[in-house]
Structure formats: structure tokens, C-alpha cells
Amino acid sequence: MSVKTMKDIELLLQILVLFTVLMGSLMQNADAKCDFEAIFNFGDSNSDTGGFWAAFPAQKPPNGMTYFKKPVGRATDGRVIIDFLAQALGLPFLSPYLQSIGSDYRHGANFATLASTVLLPKTSLFVTGVSPFSLAIQLNQMKQFKVKSEELQTSGQINLPAPDIFRKSLYTFYIGQNDFTGNLPYIGISVVKHYLPQVVSQISSTIKEIYELGGRTFLVLNLAPIGCYPAFLVELPHNTSDVDSFGCMIFYNNAVVEYNNMLKEALRQTRESLADANVVYTDIHSVMLELFQHPTSHDMKYGTKACCGYGGGDYNFNQQVFCGNTKLINGKNITATSCSDPYNYVSWDGIHATEAANKIVAAAILDGSHFDPPFSLKKFCDIQPIG
Template identity: 65%
Template sequence: MGSVLNRRIVFSLMFLIIMMVYGHKADSKCVFEAIFSFGDSNSDTGGFWAAFPAQTGPWGMTYFKKPVGRASDGRLIIDFVAESLGMPFLSPYLQSIGSDFRHGANFATLASTVLLPNTSLFVSGISPFSLAIQLNQMKHFKVIVDESHSSHQPGLKTLPSKGVFGKSLYKFYIGQNDFTSNLATIGVDGVKQYLPQVIGQIAGTIKEIYGIDGRTFLVLNLAPVGCYPAIITGYTHTISDLDKFGCLIPINKAVKYYNALLKKTLSVTRTELKNATIIYLDTHKILLDLIQHPKSFGMKHGIKACCGHGGRPYNFDQKLYCGNTKVIGNSSATAKACRDPQSYVSWDGIHVTEAANHRISMAILDGSISYPPFTLNSLCPSYL
């Protein structure tokens, strides 16, 4: 009799715990109703290829099983963040067919910069959709939403609620192209001269979005691009410029300068905007750990690219990018993808793999790289 009673008590306790955990998830509601994303290829969910259709090859092979407009083998950080908040993947603002903007929009496009691309600072190959253009798209989007709700126009089924802009998460992951596009021509010292202008533009954009009700901002810092195969092979250097992990010392020193200035500027901006939450995310830290110690994270290759041509040590050729085929010498060569991208940090020598993006996203969600402390998991139920 006692054993039966004990089993009933244990069963009742287990049932109560299950109901508390899953019942809380079912009843709880994320404080954010939408996400609005600004950035470059690190956040682009299809905007660039919607504007310039061309993507083919092994892109998306891990998760989507086909190219879906992402510069990776699978999901990006913005995808993981959206998933964790119980939202669908963000539709690109530039994608006219099949988009659903009820939970926000993604203005990020591949090759975008913070500063305007038509200045003398930038070389060719830069996207026309700079941060200023993305901000204008955001403002126009808000006007359309407000007008649609005021006049009950068609299209409301794919648009967010009118008051969504004060209940949204605004994510910035941009600046890498401003930093890398001129390294080969004006060097590190030349690039450092205009980095304060880049950061000032990001802060100014946050202030403008604050003016149209934005209150919560996540700003990702610059990755250790001195460890990226595309930069290592494209930047003239000597063996003394490389650290013990094979990364370019002068490049990564400049990255640290940029990140320190970004963190300081955001702290100042935080004091200027009342009731705003402005979070600096040190994604550089976790990504550098992944690159330097991949085996500690269950991976094998920190610097070597999964998709590329050339073999060791970088598997990257400036003349033959991932997925492309060209005649080199007297034979045809194709930059193919590896069979195990989950073992690599670098996807194509320029962008990281889904596996790396997932590690970074987990650090964002648990607040371990946030300044000031900010845990998304405490504000929204995690669906990952």
C-alpha cells in the first residue's frame, strides 16, 4: 500500500512539474512582438538575391537543403534569434513574393556598409543598400503600416500591428564591409581613420529609430576578420604579422580598436536616450574562441574554409569563390563544399557556418556576451 502511495505521489509531482514548465511556455508571451534587422551578409535572409537573383551552389545545404539567399551553409544568427522568440524567419524587405511581415522585417543585404557606398572611401563590389538606405526603408515601412491600419487597407494580414514599433527588437550587425573593403588599398591605418565615422552613423541610426518608438537595440560588434581566409590571403603581410593561431595581428588589433570605440559610443548613447535599452553584444569574443579553440566546441577547423578551393591551410582562392567553377591554368576547377560543415567555423572564407552561428546565438540568448547584462531567455520563452 505504501509503495503504491509513493508512486502516486511521485507521479503527481512529475505531472505538476511538467505542467509548470510546459504550461508556462504555452501561457507566457514574449515581450517583443517583432524583430527589425539591419546589416550585411551576416544577417541577410534573401534581400540581396531578391534584388539580384543569382544564388546557386551549396549554400543552405545544412538546414534548408538548397540556396535560400543566405551566405552560409544554413541558418544565421538572426534566424536563431527569431526561432528562440517563437517567431518565423524574417522576410527580406526587398522580397516581394511570399513575404510575411507580421513579426518584423529584415533590411540587411549582402555587401552593405554603414557609410554611403558612393563616397571615395569604397571600392567597387559594395551594395547600394547602405545603413542610411535601410533606415529609410524602415521609416517607409512604418508609414505603410500606420496608414494601412488607419484606413483599413488590404494587406493587413501580412503586416504587423500598428503599435508594434515600440514592442520590437532592433538588431544591428553591420560594419564589416566598411572595415574590410579598403584594407588592400589604404591599409589598416587608413581604415582606422574613418571608423569613428562608421560608429557615429550607427549611433545616429539608433537615435532616429528611437524617435519613431524603437526602445530595445542589440548591436553586434565586429568579428575577428584577421582570422578570415579571405582577409589573410588578400592582405599583404609577413610571417611576423601572424599570431600562433594564424591570424593577422595588425588587422585584429584594429578590430579591437573598433569594438572598444563602439562599446564606448553605445554607453554614451544609452545615457542620452531615456527608457532605451541599448545592448552591446561581444560576439567577437565567442567567435575568436571558436576559431582559436575549435576542438573545445566539438569542431575541427578554426580558420580553414569548408567551401572553397586550394586545400591547406585556408582552402580559399581569391579567384575562385565557393560554388564557382573556373579554368585555372589548363584545367577546370570548382570550389566545392566539405561534407561536414558542422566541423568548421568558416563556411566560405568570408562567412561562418551554421554551427558557428548557433554557438554565437546561444551566447546572445543566455546573456553571457551582453553589456550591460541582458538575457533574451528571461524576457521570452525559448523555443530552440
């Protein structure tokens, strides 16, 4: 047998092995089942997949640098938690409701936008820096989306969900951080605490309205420990005695715990009033707190230091110039640039988590150990890897 013939046989065998692996993967995906045919998400920048920048196009690099290699509407270097959840359920990334070009809504829609609040700005005493797309607006968008989808389906429109999909969907909420932090440096925590009961009440009433539209499964993410975020460590007034051994602000973190307990109780009461619904409190706070306190235990290096920012030091955050922007400060052009290793950081830009941190949080959610009451996504779906 000639050398050329042997090489041809080796090449053929390699092709056959590759084909077998590929077919096995395709068959595995074909066999994957999930009772949730769509996800509808409500939130702020922590779960925005492009809504804000569809409405106000201005996003710049280095956002998106890790996974997408370009800005794609996420306020981080890559994927957000809702991206990982969609991937695990075998669904495509959620198209933003406000993005008219290139969107596919057959498997849900994302109503989240950067800077969104639960309450209307005038209700929560906000004066600046808040999105017009509060939770009430997002709910109205959802209602309009459902009505229009059902109307257009009859005329053969594509890229829209089937009329019966709304009962077969997972409804996720990751919102409330801006109600808590929006003007915290100006009005103080005592004023904020006055309207936090309204925040949890609005979330509960939104769930009840979606229930009337057919929704039956709701995951509500609680708030992360804001006292550990670089931006708030720089912006919020505090004394050195207010900082714990991990570099986080005790006073503000305790306030977040109070809010989360309030949310948990409100969801319990909502669950009791909706007998055939799954209303699940999802504790990401404990996961994020662990990452901030012990980053090296999770193959990271930096907890309370931002990857993308300006100033270096303990926090690498300057509130005058945000990630990716350039600004004239004291007669000098200053640019907030990104680190080259965001996978070593919990915080991307001082306010949002990195893809690496989001992936760890998503894995904890999928594990099912951070739900109250106990709830298993694996009972409904064949969970796919989130590589």
C-alpha cells in the first residue's frame, strides 16, 4: 500500500470520527426537551440585551469584548445572566423588545433596559439618570406584544411566538437595583427605605397581571450586595469603620438584605394567592457576596476592583468618566479603558458584573440550590451546558 493511499485512509477515518461526533451532538440537541418554549424578561442593565442602545444608539467598545467581540447591547464584557439561562434551556438569546431590526421573537422577548426602575421616577423621588422604561412600561409593552403577536400570527407573520406560548413561558425579573441606588448619594438610605415597600408591591402586582395573561412560572432575582461594587464604594458616603474585612460597606449591604427579605415575603404572599403558579424567589445575593468576598476561591483575582475604568488603585473607578468613554478632566483627556483579563474580575465597570461572574451566578441558579421555595428547572427542561 502506497504512502498516499495510507494518508487518504487516515483522512477518511478522521472525517468519519468528526461526522460521528457531530451527528451525536445534533441528536442530543434534537432529543433535548423543555417545557418552556420562551422566556420573557423584565429588568434593568443587569439583564438588558440591547434594549437601551436600540432606543439610544451610543454603545462603544470595550463592551462585548469577551464573547461577542463587539458591543451588542450588554453592559458588560460578554454575556449576562439571562443569556446563560436561555442557553441552558436550549433557547436563543433574547431579542430586545425595542430592537426592530434583526429580532426573532419566536422564543420570547426582553423588555429590560439600562437604568430602568420598578417604580415610576416621580414616585421614587428620582431626578436624573433614569430610563423612561419602568416596570409598568415594560408590562404594558408585554401586553401590547401579546395582543399584536396573536393578531399578526393569523396573517402569517414570522418571527413571532405562537398564540399558546405565553402559558408555556418562563418569566424572569432582575430589576430594583436602580430604585435602591439611583439617587442614593443625594437622598440617603433612610429616604430610600421609605419607598422600598412600594417596589416589592409593584413587582408582586406585575406578576399577578402576567398571571392573568397566562404566565405560570416566575423567577424573581433579588439584589446583589451593592456595598461591594466599586462604583458605590467611590460614590456613597461612608467611614472606614463602615467597611468590613472584605472591603464592602456594611451599612448599605445590611439595607440590601432588609430589602431582599421584604421581597421574599412579598413573593411568598403572591405565591399563596396564585395556587397553580410557581413564584420563585431567586437568591443571587449570596452568590455575588461570595464572589466579592472570596474571588480567589473562584479562580478570580479581584473582587471590589473594576476591570474597565480609570484611576487604578483599590477600585479603578472614576465617576467622571465611565468605561469606554473619554472626557476632558482638569485640562487632560482621560479614557476609561479595559483590563486585558476580565475573567479575573467580579466587576466589569464598577456597576455591572463581568461575564465570568454572570456565568457563576447562572450556574448557581441552574443548580436549583438558590430558590425559595425549592424549585428545579431540571424537572421542566433538559439543561444544556453553558460553556
